[in-house]
Amino acid sequence: MIVQELNAIQQKFGYLPEEELRAFSKRSQIPMYRLHEVASFFPHYRLKPPATGTVLICRDLACHLAGASRLLQTLKATARETDERIEVGGVSCLGQCDRAPALLINDQVIWGQTESQLRALTRDSVHQRTRGVHDELDKGPTGWQIDPYEGQPRYEAVGLMLDGELSPEKMIQELELSGLFGLGGAGGATHGKWSEVRKEPGATKYIVCNADESEPAAFKDRELLLRVPHLVIEGMTLAALTVGAEKGYLYIRHEYHDQIAAVEAALAEARERGILGQRILGSDRTFELEVFISPGGYICGEQTALLEAMEDRRAEPRNRPPQPMKAGLWGCPTVLNNVETLAWTPAIALKGGKWYAGLGVNGATGMRFVSISGDVKRPGVYELPFGGTVGELIKHAGGLKGTQSVQAIAPSGPSGGFLPARLRVDQVSRKFAERFFTGGRTEMSILDLPLDKPTMRMLDVPLLSAVVVIGSEANLLDLAKNCLEFYRNESCGKCVPCRIGSQKLVEIAEDLIQHHGAMSPQRAEAIDDLATAMIQTSICGLGQVAPLPLTTLMTYFPNLFRKTDLPKTRS
Ligand code: SF4
Structure with a gap:
């Protein structure tokens, strides 16, 4: 209630006026300290009036690679020349990495504009004239495997469950056969989550969809929410019917304005058709579903932090156990799945788990959506089989821009650090070497690397389906610093190693850049200790x-560092 009311106040006034907070406190009987506890945590909330024109440039990985730092200086100069009431600054990833650089101008997400158009929008921002820049979003039929209805949502899987043709046990069995796992990054088995919540006693259970896609380079859920929102709703309904929940929330980042509108429209249609609400499709089952708009912050994508935000607290991750399946939202058993994970479940219910598993290639199972950005000709969202290689992915994205070659890839946004164009046998784990360095090979091209969960695990990289291709012209140390700054900015501060360590890593990266990669043994050891x-x-x-952007450079790109015996004061 606090978060949603604060959202409404900020929406109305552009910030949270003290008198409005006091009025809210009085009518709700919620003390002011509780309101400030929440309001001061989330970056979305402003406690002071914003500048008359606000221009915020995404400062994270793909936008940084596309020249966001230089653009920031250009637009600051434009603002200075135009009107002192225009404020220009940076903002964390807006989920538009394929359209980099992306901006937030007067709270509207802007992309795909030339520099001169952005200068004009900056000048106009003081008159609040930025609406209508992106009126034409493609929401047409997709031809995607994930959509069994080919753009005509029919909720047949829900119908099968309500008719008794698809029992909850069978649904869980098909999920197990499919091998579907959490496609938001956590990677837990979907059937395991659903089955555990189903077994939990208690009348109140929840379904929560995590649509708080905030990791730099991750934007696949943005397209799913926009193009196939009914599949997400149907997936949540299937989860509810399977585990016995009657209430669900779709938790979505507040900058996804078009996606919020698409989901709200789909929800209204589903209610109209009797698919949501009481006695769905004439049965005795109830499932109410509503949108919960996130107050912002990357940490809200962490599932327990998300639950804290929904419970009107600071979004600081919980200690686990208990897991959300036992004690999730309001302490009740909760299925918490990512957008894409849920959106695959109707097709799995209708076509079977084996069908989904069979979509993989090269020994891998299943299919997924990949966000690809960086130095490629056609960045975007692609539906691809697990087991496909980096080379195939880059081909889908049109190859590299200009005459560049691959210098590195970030296989999971900043979360996986950087992998080099060629992997050497002495740089990888024994397991990885046994699988890929057969017949006396000592090197392999990154283009031959299959993108699947077991392979990424052998490289100690989480699988986020957010790939950034980095061309030969990029400065990797600078990019690593950029990633470290992201984690420093987004650390919730709850635990000391992360709060202090993430700042320390930024300082080390700055020092390395300043000293042209000078790396003494003492510094290398200090970085290793800090990372551990x-x-x-x-x-x-x-x-x-958080340490991976730097530690992977040390492992895979030794040539970036100059050996020196001089101890550095800042490490
Ligand atoms: S301080 Fe960092 S590691 Fe600790 S809970 Fe917050 S974000 Fe997570």
């Missing part, structure tokens, strides 16, 4: 992956 402490003691994934 963060990986072993951070509560959530953010702190555990």
Whole structure:
């Protein structure tokens, strides 16, 4: 209730006026300290009036690669020349990495504009004239495998469950056969989650869809929400019918304006058709579903942080166990799945788990959506089989821009660090070497690397389906610093190793850049110690992956560093 009311106040006034907070406190009997506890945590909330024109440029990986830093300086100069009431600054990833650089102008997401158009929009921002820049979004039929209805949502899988032709046990069995796992990055088996929540006692259970896609380079859910929102709704309904839940929430990042509108329209249609609400499709089952708009912040994508935000608290991840399947939203058993994971379940229910598993190639199972960005000709979202290689993915995206070759890839946004154009046998785990370095080979091209969960695990990289291709002209140390800054900015601060360590890593990267990669043995050891402490003691994934942008450069790109015996004061 607090979060949604604060959202409404900010929507109306552009910030949270103190008198409005006091009025809210009075009518709700919620003390002011609770309101400030929440309002001060989330970056979306402003406690002071914003500038008359606000121009924020995404500063993260793909936008940085596309020249966001230089654009920031250009637009700052434009603002200075135009009107002192225009404020220009940076913002965390807006989920538009394929359209980099992306901006937020007066709270509207802007992309695909030339520099001169952006200068004009900056000048106009003071008059609040930015609406209508992107009126034509393609929402046409997709031809995707995920959509069994070919653009005509029929909710047949829900019908089968309500008719008793598809029992909850059979649904779980098909999910198990499919091998479907969490496609938001956590990677847990979907059938396991659903089955566990089904077995939990208690009358109140929840279904929560995590649509808070905020990892730099991840934007596949953006397209699914826009183009096939009914599949997400049907997936949530199937989960509800399977586990015995009557209430669900679709938790979505607030910058996804078009996606929120698409989901709201689909929800209205589903209610109209009797698919949601009480006595769905004339049965005795109830499932109410509503949208919960996130107050912002990358950490809200962490599932327990998301639950904290929904419960009107600061989005600090919980210690686990208990897992959300036992004690999730409001302490009740909760299925918490990613958008894509849920959207695959209607097709699996109708076509069978074996059908989905059979979509994989090269020994892998299943299919998924990949966001690809960076130095490729056609960045975007592609539906591809697991087991396909990096080379095939880059081909789908039209190959590299200009005359560049691959210098590196970030296989999971900043969360997986960087992999080089050629992997050497002495740089990889024994397991990986046994699989890929057969017949006396000592090197392999990154283009031959299959993108699937077991392979990524052998490289200690999470599988996020967010690939950034980095061309030969990029400065990798600068990109690593950019990724480290992201984690420093987004750390919730709950645990010391992450809060202090993420800042320390940024300082080390700055120093390395300033000293042209000078790496003394003492510094290398200090980085290693810091990374180990963060990986072993951070509560959530953010702190555990934060060192990877730097440590993977040290492993795979030794030529970026100059050996020196001089101890550096800042490490
Ligand atoms: S690891 Fe970082 S982001 Fe995660 S709970 Fe700890 S401080 Fe917060």
